[in-house]
Amino acid sequence: MIQFKRHLVTAALPYANGPLHVGHLCGAYLPADIYVRFQRLMGKDIVFICGSDEHGAAITMRALKEKKTPSEIINTYHELFQKTFHGIGISFDYYHRTSDPLHHQTSQEFFLNLYNKGAFREIESEQFYDLSSQQFLADRYIVGTCPKCGNENAYGDQCENCGSSLNPTDLINPKSVISGETPEKRKTKHWYLPLDEYENWIKDFIVNGTLDGQEHHDPDLWKNHVLGQCKSWIEGGLQPRAMTRDLDWGVDVPKEIPGSEGKKLYVWMDAPIGYISSTKQWAKEQHKDWESYWKDPESELIHFIGKDNIVFHCIIFPAILKVHGGYNLPSNVPANQFMNLEGNKISTSRNWAVWVHEFLEELPGLEDSLRYYLIKNMPEQKDSEFTWKGFQDAHNNELVNNLSNFIHRVLSLTHKYYKGVVPDFDPDEIIEGVAGDELGGFHDAELIYLFDLIQEVNQHIREYDFRAALKALMDICTAGNQLLQNNEPWKIQKSQPETVEVVMNLALHYVAALSMTMQPFLPFTAIKLRKMLNLPNLNASGELEDMLTKIAEGEFIIEAGHKIEEAQYLFTRLDDELIQKQIDKLHHSENQTIPINSETIMESKHLPLKETISYDDFAKVDVRTAKIIAAEKVAKADKLLKLEIDLGFEKRTVVSGIAEYYKPEEIIGRQVVFLANLAPRKLKGIDSNGMILMAEDADGRLTFISAKEDWYLGSVVK
Structure with a gap:
């Protein structure tokens, strides 16, 4: 495996035309946050970048519906995104926005660089034009029947039923979203990225993990569905992709280019460049060198996304980066699949969703419970499902009955037996009976086992297997519980106090290890637990690496004589009434769907009638x-x-x-x-x-x- 000095992690830019739901959270942001938090604890030089995607037709569509300006729309959702991400504990190093002048400048410089290198093909084509609104129609302003699966509600750029990438002219019976009328075709010129000319090196990059004849990454570490979708595109023959649009909202095509008037950059040209502009702004504020993270071959680039963005991050954006020159290409794109809700697909148009900002408002203090359940059910290899009953079961049976009860028992017994002080023990003492063996050897063996459990968490995270990593974390708790059950200190405290001292010392080591190892998964709970243990908050500068080193060298990670705070329950049970209220709300919200402007065919509850036949x-x-x-x-x-x-x-x-x-x-x-x-x-x-x-x-x-x-x-x- 290639060893990198630095790591740049990006999470998909959320589109600023609606709030975030649980599918968004477990698709890109939670896995990225876990990965980054853990690497920080392991002392890695890692930067976590994101920002609001604020251009494209969908923004202007929502502005039309709500009778607002595009700026009003993006400002509303940019602020909501920041509040939501902070509330659920997503720890970006920087969260930017694509409406920022720095991003416009960066995107235009990128486009001009490619233009001056002769990378684009200027192609005249027929595109749909709405006579009523007197404008060319961008992809998302056109709906019609998908030629591949028959879905009558496909967009001009993608069918969200079968996932096929489309061109507007592919649609059968196309309609304008603005007027509902059949648009006419008119000629217009745009700049295209000739993906067909790059097909050979793109195939080598995806299939073999090679770039310019050199090893770039191990394709066996990429998820099967990511490789599968990319290979399907390549096998179907890559086609030139338009990098500009006829729009009135977005990044202007540089004025130095003849014929640029009225043209904007295609959103999938400018949006991923948002990762670069966000890194620039972070570096400016932190007095860092942004180029070392994007251009140094010893720096790694990882994109966390949902499966609907795979080809853009694995084929189109890498092509843009390579043609520009000097930039690193992603070493992995660990895309997740979709999360469904209570037996159906999440649907924003039907309001069939669990909105994260509403969860935070209505269920305060349960941030880590939501994180836990979403990680436990993360759609890493196939679609998964959120149910409120499943959420309740995971909270009550795993967080309350297992994790919280174990920690409370250890801390309570420490106060009961030792007045809240971590007990010391004589490692040379030999006690026959429950623990057996020399106490020092027993203690060392148990710490080695703890070390192995933490390393298992580490390994799963490095492999982007976050469900398995969460299970390994809970295995630490289970092992600690087993230590208590096997030795039953409450039964032998008076008859074998030396044995109880070593058992309780070990149990506190398990709790201390949990307080650090849980932080990437349950950051709010980690803060509470560290406070109860009277340990400093984690500043994410290699503390876990230091702890593993101590364990490996036989040192204590919580010293004998250390005083802890009083025990408190980290989680309490959720009752049926609270959960039923959320279930009722979900169904009530679906029955009262979000009011939609009648002009927007795409989001209508009823599909439009087709043309009359004889x-x-x-x-x-x-x-x-x-x-x-x-x-x-x-x-x-x-x-x-x-x-x-x-x-x-x-x-x-x-x-x-x-x-x-x-x-x-x-x-x-x-x-x-x-x-x-x-x-x-x-x-x-x-x-x-x-x-x-x-x-x-x-x-x-x-x-x-x-x-x-x-x-x-x-x-x-x-």
Whole structure:
């Protein structure tokens, strides 16, 4: 493994058009925070950078809806982001914003550098133009049917149902989000980054971990779904990507470039450069050299993001950096997948979300409980789920019954037996019975075990496996509990006081180790525990590394004779009423969806009607009742199922994009409505002959429609 002197960690810039929910938190910010906090404790030179992403069409869309200026929108959410991140304990070294003049200057210098190197291709293309508003439509101002999965609510740049990257002209039946009308195509010129010309080195970078023929990183350390998504893009053939847009909000294309009037930088050109401008501002205020973190080959760059941003951070931004020259490319992009909520996808348009700022306001003091539950269920390799009952169970059964009770017991017994003073013991004393062996040897062996447990936490964090790291942290608590249970000091305190002294000394070592090792996961609790132990707050300058060194050398990490404070419970139980209130609020909020301007088709509860067709066109459609008689997953396709359909008079094979909503075993025997005369097409190498008809809501959720149960198969649906 390559050893780096410095580490620059970025977390995805949150988009300043709405608040943060728990999916955002466990997708990028919590894993990054854990990683950075732990590396600080290990004495690493590490900088944690983020900032608000304040440009792009979605900002102006929200401004139009709310009848505000874009500046008012971004100021509102930038302030809310800062308050939310601080409240939940995300420890950025610097949190910047892309509306800052320094960022505009940095982005323009970057673009001009690429332009002067001849990196761009100026291409004239036809783009959609809204006659009513008299403006070209950016990607997010256009909605239509995805050509790949049939989702009728796809954006002009991406289908959020199947994850496909799109161009606006790919959409079927496109509509303007502003007017709801069908836009016309007009010619316009833009500057494109020719990704197709970089395909060979990008492939080597992603697949082999090499750059310019040299080892850059170990691709085996990248997550499978990150590599898979990148390889899929590369195998599909990289295409030139427009780096500018016809917009009135964003970073201006440098005026030195002919034809730049009215052009703005594409948000995925300027947003990741926000990492650089944020680092610049941090370095300016801290009197540091920002270039050493971005340009020194001995510095490491790591991007923490959600899975919807993978290709931008693994392909597009690295291409921009390499073409510019002199910048480090990421050694890892440990993207997480999505978190669902109570059986459904999180949906901002339906207000189906747990908003972090509301959690902090309504459940004060439970910041670490939320962090714990989100880490425990972090969607590291596949989508995971948040449930309020699961949150309650994790809090009560693990934080209260295990962690809090263990710590309270140790500190209470210390006060009971030794008036709150860490006991000393004679290491040469030999006691027959409960502990056995020479006390010094017993103590040393237990500390070696503690050392190994802490190193296990360290190893999992280095591998970006934060769920396993949290379990390893709780294993320290379990081991401490086991120490007490095996030796039962409350039973032998009078008969074997020497044994109890060493057991309690060890138990306090476990608690002291927890007070430091838990800090990346439960920072607020760590502060409380350090105070109870009468130990100084951590200043994140290598204290954990020092503690491990002490343990390895047989030194104590909490000295005999040290006086501790009175024991208090770090966590108390959450009752059913409190949790039910949150469940009721969630469902009530969904039923009263956020009011949306009628002009914004994308966020409407009901999808827009399609164009009128003639009766003769409709009469061509042959729809029948049918039954699913077999179902199986399609290899290497998370969203597809291969189905065998019984029409009564014949059987068909079809491929259906419903795997996200139904398991194969759940749908065998289900009656369906089937489009029987649809032309065959091949999906993932399978001939699909027809289509099952489904009902779809505005968030892309699917459900079957069917005739009366046990209706005759093959009946015509009219």
